[in-house]
Amino acid sequence: MKFVKYFLVFTVGMIVLTTGLFYLNRKAIKDKVIDIANSLQPGELKVQKIHLSPFSHFPKVSLRLQDVTYFERAEEIREEKERPICKINDFYLAFNISDLMVGNINVAEVTLDSAYFGLLQYQDSSLNIFNAVGFDPTDSTQTKEETKEVQRDKPLDIVLERLEINNLVLDFESEPKEKRAALRVDHFDTSFQLRDRRLYSKINTNMTLLGIKHKEKVMLKDKPISFKSHLKINQNNMFIEILEAHLSVFEAQFGIEGSYAVQQNGYADLKINAEKEDLSLLTFLTNGWVNTKGQKSEDNGKIYLNATIKGETKDTIPFIEANFGAKDVSLYGKENNIALENIGFKGYLSTGSKADLSEGVIKLEDLNVDSKSGKIRMSASVKNLKTPYLDFTTNSSFDLATLNPFLKGDKIKHLKGGIELKGSVKSTIDKKNNYYISDGGKVGLFLKDISFEIPQTAQKYEDINGILYLFENKLGIHDFKAKMNDSDIHFTGQAENILKHLAGQNANMKINAKLDSKMFHIDDFVKLDSTSQVDHGKIENLNIDLTLQTTSEKLNSYKLLPYGEFKINNLSAVLPGMSDLKKLKGRLEVAPEKIVIDGFEGNLGGSNINLSAELLNFESITSSDTEPLTLSYSINSNSMQVVDFFTFKNKLHVPQEYKNAALNGFKVNGKIDTSNKEIIKEQGFPFGEVTISKLEWRFNRTPLLFRDFNIKFIHKPNEMIIEDFTGKIGESDFTFNAHLENITDSTKHDLKGTFDVNAQMLNFNELLNANFVEASSSSGNPQAQTTSQQVSTTDTLTFNPFTAKYPSFDLKVNISHMKYAKMDITNFRGQIVTTPNRVIHFKDIGTDAAGGRLNFNGDLNLIDAENAVFKSKAEAKELDMNLIHFETTYEGETYSVADNFDGILNAQINSSLYLNPDLTVNLDKSVADIEASIRDGKIQNFGPLEAMSKYFSNKDLNNIRFAEIKNTLELKNAKVTIPKMDISSTIGQLYITGQQGLDMSMAYLVEVPVKLVRSVAWNTLTGRKKKSDSEDEIMTDEGGKYVAIRIVGDVEEYDVKLGKGKKVRQHQKEKKKEEKKSKKDKN
Structure with a gap:
């Protein structure tokens, strides 16, 4: 016993000592605690007084704080007039320490008097309270520490004997201070206790909404709000009992009482009621556009609801019965003009006692709305919600101008015109039997001379007339007409069975629509801003006639697009700045x-x-x-x-x-x-x-x-193939095949490709003479010039053939027959190969032409711009010059190889043509050797020889024949060198040698026999032909002396000199010497 006595004395002594020390040092302790709290956050906490009473009502301990203030920032950095986040005049807390020691919570009393809490939201959406405590809700790194659940042997008991709040103001403001709301809690008291998993709670509060401010406008000022409840919850069997719950908001009364048993399949037994006589909430919701209190009277009617819910709610519908309605309600415009009066209706809803809702009923009776220039009268009911029977009747008319006081001015204004709603529907909706709308069901909405304006887009809508109707199973719009600024529309449409589909039944639907417009200004429908200067143009004489057919099954089963058939019966229009669209029709089926x-x-x-x-x-x-x-x-x-x-x-x-x-x-x-x-x-x-x-x-x-154009184009990864691209143009035909590789990674690998071109016939006479377009006349048409300039916008492309990356292409050509001018070219074949190192190979290019064949091989080397060269070998075999239809012009006259020359041509040409950086031929560097021969030759009707006829009057210069011309020409230093060439012809034996410059300079030596000169002189003096001369025989060298004729100059200005020529024997020696040299060079 002494030990216990000593222990009690020690414990009490320690408590007394501790309390005494607290009172003696409470200011220092308070300052220390506050300093620690402020050091842990950006905000600043101030407490003037702290009272701790551990013994006055022991084991109850009480704590009182007075003059508590909390700021967002510390005093040294905050503004002078900055409002505190929180200011509490008096806070009192009393709790039972003995219950706390055994693990229960028993709070005897909590009171809060004369307090203020102010929240401020900045433009970046942050809150002052979060800034004060140093919390960033957007910071995902701030995580909560996990707490371990404490296992308890028995349920936690919590008792709050009393919580009372008096005169608490809650203030919310957002920057830039355009919005603010304030609520004052005049009185709030509550108590609850949780014992043995049973909760008892009571709440009673009275509050006042001080107002909601938007910009300069204050709404809902000094509106009372009260709430009172008494609730019991048994967590053991999950039974909730609402003894009382009542909410009063702006004089609207809401109440609920009853019970809900979770473990009894959610059995509910509830009564709900609501009544509202002050409709000022509607004024707030419409931002003041609608006023429920007029100038004449404060009596503005009431709205009410009384309902009961009884029965199980789990997997079923309980019995619900409700009466609702409105009486003597009036709505006024924002300028207190009387708009709608005597608004009233009665409603009834019941689910019935059967779960299939076959006894369900919904009624809306005696709907009445009066205005100065219209009325609304309507009744509707639905019985048997399983197979609904609809009974709807209306006879209403309304002047839309009555709504102007309710409309926001910058959205729509100057509303005029009227509407009428008339008709009735009585029908059973039977989904099972697919029955909907009886034959007698019809309702029409008549639009009469409606007009209005939309200020934002400066659009005027006028003369709106038409009928929206429901007739049997048809929903439609008839004879709808309207004008929109410069536009007009006329629309008629009808949808069959669409309401059956919307009601969940299987239906075959058909929609017809027709739209006509003489003037359809696109901006009247797409313009969003009156300041827009974009003109989208006008459509004139628009006519659209459409039909859509589908079924409920198709609409309910589609995956991507609704299934159905869409028909354009007619689409015509004069389009802006385009060609007219006329009589477009067609069918689209999905x-x-x-x-x-x-x-x-x-x-x-x-x-x-x-x-x-x-x-x-x-x-x-x-x-x-x-x-x-x-x-x-x-x-x-x-x-x-x-x-x-x-x-x-x-x-x-x-x-x-x-x-x-x-x-x-x-x-x-x-x-x-x-x-x-x-x-x-x-x-x-x-x-x-x-x-x-x-x-x-x-x-x-x-x-x-x-x-007969056909093509197959195959695109594979990094590969393209063209198969059998064939076609015919007139007499011409072609077949083209191609295979390209590395098309997508040509930067890493060389682009490769093979091409094959084949044709049986290419008639270039047809193709080149075809006039596909008109000759350009833009020079005389300024508008055409302008158009051409506007169309031609492609910049000139630059291409450097000496640096570009070349693909590896292989082109093979095989053309059986070509026609060009008077030439027939057959068996044209060849191959062109390009390589990445900028060398282009021309392989085995050849063709049959003029009774013989031409062959060509060569390499175009573009590796180096300074040494670019085209080396080639060409061969002409047995070409009949009479078949070479090549034309040239001399002094205004046109001459043809075939018409003026004859003979068999053979030639071999070896050339190296060097290229300048601009790809022109560098004649100074280029060289070529030409070995050519013409046998059985003839020159006939050649104009340049006619001028010499007076000197050879005993010779026929219109038909000069020769046995063979054979020589080797050399191109070097931009000059063609002609070695000595002897010609035995019908005018005599000739020897020719010289040089022909590619700049048209020339130096020729022509040697003719003396007797030919004498014959020429005789003809010149006597004007007649010597009898001894023979005609039409090829004359060979018979010996004797020669006269040399030297021609030096160019084609415009030259000198001719006569001199002594060589003897025949000397010519023969030189000829043999040259033949030996030629054989030696070949060997």
Whole structure:
């Protein structure tokens, strides 16, 4: 016993000593605690007085704080007039320490008197209270420490005997201080206790909404709010009992009482009531546009609700019964003009006693609204919610001008006109039997001379008339007309069975719509701002006639697009700055896995087009798996005029010479095979195959028919293939194949490709003489010049052939027959190979021509710009010059090789043509050797020789024949050197040697026999021919002396000199010497 006595004395002594020390040092302790608290946060806490009473009502301990203030920032950095976040005049707390020691909480009393809490939200959305405690709600690194759940042997008991708050002001303000709200808690007291998992709670409070400020406007000033409740919750069996719950807000009364048993399948037994006589809340919700108190009377009616809920709520519907309504309600405009009066209705709702709602009822009776220029009378009821029976009746008229006081001025104004709603519907809605709307059901909404303005877009809507109707199973708009600024529209439409679908029944739906407009100004419908200066143009004589057919099953089962059939019966319009659209019609069907476009045809200006297409497996676009996607199409047109498809904003966006061009008889079939993943990929052209077949057209400027064009284009990863690109143009035909590799990574690997071109016939006479466009007349047409300048916007591209990266291409050509001018060229074959090192090879290029054959090989080396060279070897075998239809002009006369020259030509040409950096030939560096011979030759009817006829009157210069001309020419230093060449001809034996400069300079030596000169002189003196001279015989060298004729100068100015020539024997010796030298050079 002594130990216990001593222990009690020690314990009490320690408590007394501790309390005494606290009172003696409470100021120092208070300052120390506050200093520690302030050091842990940016905010500042101030407490004037602290009272601790451990013994006055022991074991109850009380704590009182007086004059408590809390600021967002410390005193040295805050502004002088900064409001505190919190200011408390008196705070008192009393709790039972003995309950706390055994693990229970027993708070005897908490009181809070004369307090202020002010929250300020800054422009960055931060709050002053968060700034004060140093908390950033956007900082994800600030995490809460996990707390371990404490295991208890028995439930926690909590008792709050009394919590009382008096005169507490809650103030919220946001910067830039345009919004503010304040609430004062006049009195709040509550008590609750939790013992043995049973909760008892009582709350009683009276508050005052001091006001809500928006900018300079204060709303809902000094509005009372009160709440009172008495609640019991048994956590053991989850039974909730609401003994009382009543809320009063702005004089609106809401009440609920009853019980809810969770463990009894959610059994509810509740009564709910609500009544409102002051409708000022509506004024707040409409931002003051609607006023419920007029100038004449404060009596503005009431709204009420009385309901009961009874029955199980788990997986079923309880019995619900409610009466609601309104009586003598009036609404006034913001300027207190009387708008709507005597608003009243009665309503009733009951689910009935059966869970299938077959006894359910909804009624709205005697709906009444009066105004100075209209009325609303309506009644409606639905019985048997399982198979609803609808009974609806209305006879209403209304002048829309009555609504002007309610409208916000910057949205819509000057509303005028009237509406009438008349009709009745009595019908059973039976989803099971697919029955909806009896034959007698009809309702019409009549629009009469409605007009209004939208200030934001400066748009005026006038003369709005029409009928919106429900007739049997049809919902439609009849004869709807309206004017919008410069625009007018006339619309009629009808939808069959759409309401049945919306009601959840299976229905076959059909929608027809027709729209006409003489003037449809696009800005009247898309303009969002009156200050916009963009003019989107006008559509004139617009006519649209559409039909849509579908079913409920199709609309309920689609994946990507609603299934159905869409028809354009007619679409015509005069489009702004474009060709007119006329009589477009067609059908579009969306079905599972495919979209079909059938018979889309119409006219654009003077062009017509017919389109059919089918897209298979289109819904795979949303699939996560790779699936095929195929588009096939067919396009036909009698005429497709360029001006119709390339004119926009009244400007032709192609060169002016194409303005009258057209494709006639255009036909094409095609197919595209790809996959859903390729279509939706973000970059690159989709992989797949493109097939075009039976492509055909004819240009209106040429009789050539482009026909039988076919192509297959295959795109694979890093690879492109063109297979059997074939076609025919007039007599011409071609086949083209290509294979390209490394197309997507050509920066890392060389671009490679092979090309094959084959043709049976290429008639260049047809192709080059075809007049596809008109001759340009832009020089005399300033507008055409302007258009051409506007269209031609492509900058000149620069290409450096000595630095560019060349692909590895291999082109093979095989053309059986070509026609050019009067020449027939056959068996044209060859190969051109490009390499990355900028060397282009011309391999085995050859053709049959003029009764013989031409062959050519060469290499174009562009590795170095300073040493670029084209080295080649060419050969002509047995060419009949009579078949070479090559023309040239001399002194205004045109001469043809075939018409003026004859003989068999053989030649070999070895050349090295050096190129300048601009790819022109450097003649000074270039060299060439030409070995040529012509046998059985003839020069006939050649104009330049006619001038010499007076000197050779005994010779026929219109038909000069020679046995053979043979020589080796050399091109060097921009000059062609002609070694001595002897010619035995019908005018005599000639010896020619000299040089011909490519700058047209020349130096020739011509040696003729003396007897030929004597014959010429005799002819000149006597004017007649010597009898001894023979005709038409080739004369060879018979010996004797020669006269030398030297010609030096250029074609414009030259000198001719005569001299002594060599003897025949000397010529023969030189000839033999040259032949030996030639044989030696060849060996």
